[in-house]
Amino acid sequence: MRAIRFHGKHDLRLEEVPEPTPGAGQVKLRIGYAGICGSDLHTYYSPEHSGTDYTVPHPVTGAELPQILGHEFAGEVVDVGSGVSAERIGQRVAVWPIYGCGHCFACDGGTDNACIDATFHGVASDGGGFSEFTVVPESQLHVLPAKVDLKLGALVEPMAVAWHAARAAGDLRDRSVLVIGGGPIGIGLWHALRLQGAAQVVVSEPSAGRRDVLAGLGAELLHDPFTPDAADELGRIAGGGPFDAIFDAAGSGPALNNALPRLRPLGTLVVVALHEKAFDFDPTVLVLGERRVLGVHGYTHEDYDQVIDAMSAGHYRTDGWVETAPLTAVESSIHGLRNGDGSKILIEVAR
């Protein structure tokens, strides 16, 4: 079968590799779509800062390079291993792709996403989504309802990242929140926060193109952080008041420092972005007003179920920010995303 394998920094290859066979408790999927994630860009351009040490076998999965990338995918079950009902064959599924260590505080509590050693199927594992077939544990499948096609199914993973982040801030019904960054996770937050009841969701995003996409989806409270009087403008858009919660979906230190004083007392800043660079930060802004900072990573199975339900109810729109490309275009798409072209690219594996 054809697969995109990562061999090391700046080295992705479209290769012919053996088709996987499902073992006990596993299913084999024919991949429909697999999304390119910001973290795939980190892996490709700076694996040494990607959070995965590719110079040694992964401590949980034992995976080594070359690695088939792609952790945001949906497909159809085409074969099952021993112990899995043949009734699975033909099911269309999204895959919860986290592999935790299984024996730490986080994993014991069923929150493998918070396991320090956790990795993802398609980051450091046997196989990944940028391939014709892959094999995963049956326990990680989420069946897609009729109204959620494989394309939307491949968006469950990134939308669950945002859904999880939104839930982490607590009950935001009737609240006013700020999202920093209007990329795919910012778009996911805009959907999730409104669906979870926030009254006012302001998105701050420097790219006019990305603000246009959000406007096209129906977002009305859009802020340009590079406008000359950006701070006043943000106050005006938000109606003058502080925010009950702020979400960092941009990974920009200066943007975060500018936004924090706008967080109300006891409000929460949720960091969902990976920061490539450390930055100066004055904790006094947390002491005054007892503001909190919370990091989030991945999602639980419950987040997956809730996103799939919301998708099935027709609440997620993909116009203007989701495009498709063939398997041969993974590397060129990564280059394009680095240059600011496009937002979410789904690889249509069979194309």
Ligand SMILES: [Zn+2]
């Ligand atoms: Zn991702």
Ligand SMILES: [Zn+2]
């Ligand atoms: Zn663990």
